Amino acid sequence: MGYIEPRGKNSYRLNVVIGYKEDGNKLYERQTVTAKSPTEARKKLTLFEAEVLNGQYSKPENIRLNEFYKEWLEKYANEPSNLSPDTRQNYISILKERILPNYGHMKLADIKTIHIVNFVNDLKKDGKRLDGKEGKLSSSTIRNCYRAFDNILSRAVEWKFIKENPADTVKLPKPKSKKSEVYNVDELRQIFSLLESYPLHWKILITLAITTGARQGEIAALEWKHINTDKHTVLIEQALTEVIGEGVRLKSTKNDRNRIVSFPESLSKMLKTLKARRNEETLAIKDIQDETWKDHYFIFANEFGKPVRPDSIGQWWSRFITKNKVKKIRFHDLRHTSATVLINEGIHAKVISERLGHADISTTMNIYGHVLAEADQAAASHFDTFLENKANK
Known part of the structure; x- marks a missing residue:
């Protein structure tokens, strides 16, 4: 038989009788837990009592x-x-x-x-x-x-097994900021030119990566409901990830930050063409679609509606740049390329931060601080013309 005792705000002590002393007094096994209400505490008492009586409970001071x-x-x-x-x-x-x-x-x-x-x-x-x-x-x-x-x-x-966390005061090595490889404007023109000879869905996928800065898993998880071809925007609200033993699963975006990102009007035209093709394919095989994803209509999926695996995007990209002898950068660096192009065009860091889905602008500043500094120096050089003219007068 057990009972609970309030120990403070949202804190309760669970008491379970495990026997009696020679003098007749009860022997207890006790545990202090956090609970929002007495009802929740009593539920925890039931579980605790079962563990104790079944011999599955280890005292906090002894558990390894x-x-x-x-x-x-x-x-x-x-x-x-x-x-x-x-x-x-x-x-x-x-x-x-x-x-x-x-x-x-x-x-x-x-x-x-x-x-x-x-x-x-x-x-x-x-x-x-x-x-x-x-x-x-x-x-x-x-x-x-x-x-x-x-x-x-x-x-x-x-859970009250130990009083304090021994890891709290440990100092860690400072992360070294590694300058990412990115494409310049001429190299991007080369990429887009090469993509003209590739299937439309790959051309659209790479264009989305470069123009929106979306992550690999976010692009893989895009559905047609996320695309607004009239306003030329994409809603990024989910991502796909590979879970060992479970396969591909949907999850929220990093930092749980949903965002609407604008893309070029020319991309809307390509998307409309691709959607028309996908609609025809869907009608043709509607009776044999993948049951796992029947409630989703992914942009980048096979003929049965199964979405592309996120890691396969990076693998395709690696083959593409190797075959075409393009400067080798990771697929993720297309995201950095997107940000760098915008910075060099004078777009405010806050806008870039929102497009990339960063938790706050400081993240953007930390990652792209060197690019912003270079852009700032280039901006300052524009004043040389005025100063030189003044000095010559």
Whole structure:
């Protein structure tokens, strides 16, 4: 038999009787939890009582990281609202491959800040890559590994297994800003010229990437309902991602930022042509469409309505530039190309930030600070004409 005790705002102590002392007093197993109401607390009591009575409950001070990982996976990571599919997959991979093999045997209470410091410092050494390639891990990869460790320990604090997170005060290597390769205007003209001999859907896909700055997964997830050919705009509100063991799945955009982005009028004409073709194809095979995606009408899909896999876009792009001996840049760098062209044309950073779907303008400034600085210097040089004229008078 168990009962709950209020311990403060949204805090309750769960009490379960597990036996009696020699003097007749009850023996308890207790756990403090967070709950929005007594009703929610009683539901947690029921689960707690079942764990205790079935011998599945481990006292917080004794539970090891390996055991807690199962709790984290079931009660946090597997809840779609907590982590995006990409982040979930990334954290699980890091925990399984880098963290649990070294720290899984340790009790949560025994994991100290120095262990996290040692973990981060060890990642900086040679030979820590898991892909077999030479070289050190990038600072961003190290930060991601830290975030996975920090996340599981934060849940341990939240669920009262430990009092504080030993990862909180660890200093991380500063991410090194890497200048992305982009195309200049002449190189873009070459790209568009080459695309004239390729299927219309690839011409449209690459044009969308360059003119809107949309991400690979966002382009793959575009449906015809997102296109307004009268106003020449596209609504970007979802993305496709590949989840190991599950296949391609829809998710929200990065930062959950939906946005409407304008594109050139000439692209609207191409889209109208492609849609007419797609409508004919859909009518011809409407009885054998892919059931998984029957409620969606993707722009870039096969004849059965199945959307293109996001990674296949990058693979096609790599083959395209190799075959045509074009300067090699990643497909993602078309996004950087789009931003760079707009900056050089004098478009305000706030507008560019909105088009790219950045959380705030500071993200845009951090990524494209060097391009903005170059554009600013070019702008200042325009005043030389006035100053030279004045000096000659």
